[in-house]
Amino acid sequence: MKILVTGGAGFIGSAVVRHIINDTNDSVVNLDKLTYAGNLENLSAVSTSERYTFEQVDICNRAELDRVFAQHQPDAVMHLAAESHVDRSIDGPAAFIETNVVGTLTLLEVARSYWQELDEGRKAAFRFHHISTDEVYGDLPHPDDVANSEPIGAGHARDNDTELPLFTETTAYAPSSPYSASKASSDHLVRAWRRTYGLPTIITNCSNNYGPYHFPEKLIPHVILNALHGKPLPIYGKGDQIRDWLYVEDHARALYRVITQGAVGETYNIGGHNEKRNIEVVQAICTILDDLVSSQAPKGGHSTLITYVKDRPGHDRRYAIDASKIANELGWQPEETFETGLRKTVEWYLNNEQWWQRVLNGDYQLARLGNK
Template sequence: MKIMVTGGAGFIGSAVVRTIVNATEHEVINVDKLTYAGNLESLESVSASERYTFEQADICSLASMQRIFSEYQPDIVMHLAAESHVDRSIDGPSDFIQTNIIGTYTLLEAARMHFNQLSDEKKQAFRFHHISTDEVYGDLADSGELFTENTAYDPSSPYSASKASSDHLVRAWHRTYGLPTVITNCSNNYGPYHFPEKLIPLMILNALEGKPLPVYGDGQQIRDWLYVEDHAKALVLVATQGQLGETYNIGGLNEKTNLEVVTTICELLQELQPNLPKGIGHYKELITFVADRPGHDLRYAIDASKLERELGWKPEETFESGLKKTVEWFLTNQSWWSRVLDGSYQRERLGQGQ
């Protein structure tokens, strides 16, 4: 099969592309605009494969999407291209509306035109997999609750509102036009090749340089953490075997407060990188509490039992094993993240925290 992956040079997208090339026989067409967070160096290990093709294109351009559909005739679309950083969405929501809503609409229309001209046999095989986030569900106040596929949408930020909108568009195109779609909503991802503005890589790199580790509020916000390679395997499984018209939640079964995450990173660095920056005895001394993010959700937590029950997926990594692999990766791949930091991004987070 031919699988078209939008946003395939991004953090999760590149993990999906690597998984397809390394663990399946499918062909993959990576469609990425290469904005600040897109990095083809994350795909160096698979870029020479005969089953890999890269197209630099904007999902908001209908002409570009029509050309790619016509040229490559994909059997599956895995749509990951998105603006995804909450702080950036608060600072400048326009890009999020454009990419996440208009871009998804444009891609759906290109996919619908492609689908309508397929033979009946090809129509049976075609599917459009939209990859979304648990943030569309909003906040969980009750510590005993989990997000399920039936949880009502209640987005809090411009980012999550734009993703909620894109989810609704995908469902509408399925119901109104018969486009074969499937949706997944995932919890917070982490792992190798993570862009350094997100919490875990930001804390690792700041700690290595002896810079403050900014934590929003009291650090008690809870997230469910999912190792990116576990997520990529789940996505390929859903894209190829998921039930059309269905939604699947993907979680790591690892609820941690932000402060726990940062503290664990410090402990791992203390073990793996004991040559500390000058003037400190433990990386935890760098933890600094800063003003909270506007509209900050307190807790996200995913119930992924439907995915396990119907398709047999469970995460392979615990938070402890995945985080250790992540810290070790950043320690041994300085050439990758130093080149990222040489570019436009200088870790200028809106509040300074996660």
């Protein structure tokens, strides 16, 4: 099978491309605009494979997308290209609407024209897999606020241990940030293209990812690198926001399971059963660093670098995924616990200084000039 992966030079997309090339016999066409978040150095281990091709294309460019589909004749699309950082969406929402909404619309239209012309066998087997986020569901009651919380709406499950609600595939959409609103819009477009035109689509909504090759603006790599440099570790508000963390390679395996075995028209939630407060995540990173680089630790340990900063506006309090559908129907389970995945991640940053130094000083973008 030949899979067109959009956003394959990003954090999750590159994990998906590495997984497909290293662990399956399928081929990949990586279509990526190479924004600041795209880094071809994430793919250096697989880019010489004859089953890998790269196309530097913007998903808003219809003519170029038509050319790529005609030239490469994909059997499936995994759509990950997006503007993905919530803080950037608060500062400048327009780029999020352009790529996440208009870009998804353009890709759907090109995929539909291409799919309609396929012979019956290839048409029936074609898949358009849209990769989305649990942030489309808004936030959930937080354990500290439960006494004051409103009754929850329809579609939630309950955690067996805490009795707190979880997001399911039928939870109503209630996005809070420009980022999550743009992703919610794109999910609605994908469902409409299934219902109206019959395009064989599947949607996945995943919780927060972490792991190797994560761009340093995101919480976990930001904390690791600041701690290594003895800089303050900024925590929004009280650091009590809860996220459900998933190791990126577990997400990549789940996405491949869905594109190869998922049922058309379905939605699957993907999560790691790892609800953690942000402050717990930062403390855990500090403890691992105290262990692995004890000679560089400040007096009192890396956690002495923690500083509390003004909270992000509209900051969601808690996300937590009920991932029982993908477990029961497709047999997927995460392989990493939060403890094993976080330790692997910290070790990866310690062992791959060249990668993050080139991101921090901008050299990864200069290397692209050779690819134009």
